[in-house]
Amino acid sequence: MNLQLLHVGHCFHPEAIITRGGAWKAQQFPAIVGLFRHPRLGYVLFDTGYAKRFLQATQPFPQRFYRWLTPMHLCDKQQLQTQLKDQGIASEDIRHIFISHFHADHIAGLLDFPHATYICSRSGLQSMRQRTGISALIKGYLKNLMPVDFEHRVRFIETSPEYQLPVDMAPFSKAYDIFNDGSFLAIELPGHAFGHFGLLTAIGGESVFLIGDACWTEKTLITASRPHPLANLVLSDTHQYYDTIDKLAQLYGYNQSIRIVPSHCMSSYERFCAHHH
Template structure:
């Protein structure tokens, strides 16, 4: 099994919203996608990051507010399809896409993979379906980014076999074995969005914990720093989110064999690239 991290665009946001006490100047936050290769299931993506579809979906009002609050940039060389093509991977080679949650910066590329199967939380999908217009927008949802045949190609994390986690991960409850072979274990990381999940995956002797937006930066892991109260607007449950950050911070402090990767942390991305050289 292999894992590779790809930076698929970035957004601009005041650092102080993400890290309480930070600067109010706008900072870049990358959208990090994981390209996974399973020996029998083939290629799988963990999220898709940004795509040009995001621009189209945020052209009308009120959806345009999403783009105003978190302006995004995606150059051609960071386009996910371009990066995959450089590796000799065609869209149809992506067999599965694991969706950590349905915020637009994590699913904007779904439409580019018309043959992929989707793996997500049933709770997460229900949340999207139950919220439209302003109610959905306030929770970071852009339904226009979902393929029209999404329901025909989706399978749910909750239907996967439940597995006990290692001792240091036991505080997160049970995991869900995505392919039934122990290769990828989905772990509930609640609070940021309804049905938010991370993914445990291995490469040789290393184990990586892809945590999506369960926390935004490595700094939050080091110091258990909470975001500014303004960030609560988009959260599904602030209390759960803070509890998840605390658990991840404890895990970060004790685990020597596990690399935790937030989806928007430049430091984590840079350190991963260095470790692969």
């Protein structure tokens, strides 16, 4: 199996919100998408990053606040469909899209892939569907980014067979085997958003763990640092979020051979690309 990481737009955010003691000056945080090529299933995406329609979706009030809080930049050549087309991949070639969670910077491209099966957490979808208005906005949901036929094309992570993880994944012990062949193992990483999952895969003899927004940067893994209390507003559960960070920090400490990739970490992205070229 083969994996590329694609940089699909970025947002600007003060580092101090993500790591206590960081600078209040806005920094760039990339939206990272995983493009897998599975020998049997063809192309599988991990999230979709930003899309131009994020700007339409955040045009009206109160959605405009989302744009103010995390200003987004996406140049034409960074658009996911453009990057895929440059590699000769059409949108209908993407058969499956794994959704780590339903925040706008992870699902803004879903509408570009009308043929894909969506794989997500049932509780994540329910939580988004239940929230409306300001309560949806505070939790980072923009409903008009969702395809209308989503429910007809979804497969829930929780319906996949359970899988016992090897001891070198401690303190994580349980996963869901998405395609029942051990190739994609979904691991719950709760706290950042409802039904938030990461994906563990083996790429060329290396274990790669895409962890979505379980933490924002690699620095967090090394120091197990806490975000600014302001960040707690958007979290689904602060205690679970801290617990997940602690577990990831433990995994990082125990097993340096696993490559852990947070969805917004520029240094993880650059190192992965350098290593796999």
